[in-house]
Amino acid sequence: MSENLANEQRLLQMQDLQDRLIEQRQEISATPAEGSAGGGAIKVSMQADGTVLGVAIGADVVDSGDVGLLEELVTVAFRDVLKECGNTQAVAIARLNPLTLPGQGG
Structure with missing residues (x-):
């Protein structure tokens, strides 16, 4: 019986993690970024x-x-905005930590 409860808790943890990942993905998709x-003289919006x-x-x-x-300027502007996008993604993923995955304790 105890093993069934542990499995159910793991399943709930995984569902919660999946929900949080979906929320982060939606937040990332809705976050604007601009490079220049x-x-x-050149601006790229993403x-x-x-x-x-x-x-x-x-x-x-x-x-x-x-x-x-x-x-060259267009290339630099794209690199600039992609760096900002990467930073936004890193912050969003960091909010998920510390992750306690099933079977890893915690």
């Missing part, structure tokens, strides 16, 4: 789950005619 480069919302490019960057510079 060139002093704001949701923290990686969904791109938009890219804004200042007219002065386009008017310069320097395609290489434009490509």
Whole structure:
């Protein structure tokens, strides 16, 4: 009988963990992030789950005619926003800790 109770508790813990993971995923999906480069000449907006919302490019960057510079700035802006997304995800996952998984004690 005691083993059945322990198994039921483990199942409830796993269901709780699954619910918390779903909540964190939804929170991450709803969290906006923005990266920029060139002093704001290029801006990339995303949701923290990686969904791109938009890219804004200042007219002065386009008017310069320097395609290489434009490509570099867009790359830097994407790296910047992806770093912010990663930080948001790390914070959300850290909220789940300390995790006590079934069979690991605690």
